[in-house]
Amino acid sequence: MNQRFVSIILLNYNSHQFTFDCVDSINEKTQNVQYEIIVVDNNSAPDKYEALQPVADRPNVRLIRSRINLGFSGGNMLGVQFANPTADYYYFLNNDCILRTNVCSQLTLFMDATPDAGLCGAQMFTGDGSREATFGYLPTLGSKIIGHSFVRTFNPALYPAIQQVYTEPIRVPFIMGSTLFVRASAFHAIGGFDVAHFLYVEEEDVAKRLLQIGFYAYLVPQAEYVHFTGQSTTRNYDVEKEYYISLFHYFRKYHSWPARALFRAYYVIKNGRKFYQDRIYARLAGFIWRGSPMRESLRHRQKIR
DSSP states (O other): OOOOEEEEEEEESSOHHHHHHHHHHHHHHOOSSEEEEEEEEOSOOHHHHHHHGGGGGSTTEEEEEOSSOOHHHHHHHHHHHTSOTTOSEEEEEOTTEEESSOHHHHHHHHHHHOTTEEEEEEEEEOTTSOEEOOEEOOOOHHHHHHOHHHHHHHOTTTSOOTTSOOSSOEEESEEOTTEEEEEHHHHHHTTSSOTTOSSSSHHHHHHHHHHHTTOEEEEEEEEEEEEOTTSSOOOOHHHHHHHHHHHHHHHHHHSOHHHHHHHHHHHHHHHHTTTTTOHHHHHHHHHHHTTOOGGGSGGGGOOOO
């Protein structure tokens, strides 16, 4: 049987050293599959992009430069357009990750053996070697208002324990965006990522849309990688706002108007009650109360270089 082909897509934004380490770990660990590595530079500063360019000299690497920051969804979709059109799988991997095992081969074998799997992911570890949660729950009113522990008692299959150590593959609601290994045919069928999501909630959205056409998400714990969490994104008020812009875009797609109103009230109260800890919470509560308008997204501030 011919070896499967995996197109591995990495986004780089002012973080070239992480990209070098990630690419080197892929080339070191990957066996028994054909693969390419597409590095999309998401409009890094000119000096940072110049420092990145030697990555194109590494094996199996193609470097693409975007003239604007397209965010997570848009940047990855740019990478898809340059990917091998006959690829069997796409692996969307954060550049601040390194592989601990032969992840691409392990996930390929799992997907080949699991026809209803639309996407899967490897087990995440932190930089200090601690096991980290690799999946989450799709946002529902029940889980937000009465808590995940309570709703799990009624539907444990839909809410597997996040902190449990798993030794065998398990079906999960969605996989964290740092390790999205996706069946190319299913990804094509849903039109790829929704590029309206600039920074957050992309993984929930793609898992939801795959579920709508009959494909599920799985954690494959035998495959392992390290994620140096948060190294490529600076947290600030504008970035915090971006989360709620994406979250409420998700709610508008999949939930009714009354449900969205309840979600808005929930998040206003959640942030507002913490105003004494940091004024950012009061500002976020006001932003959510205004409807988390997408016109205030960072993507609308982009200037073409």
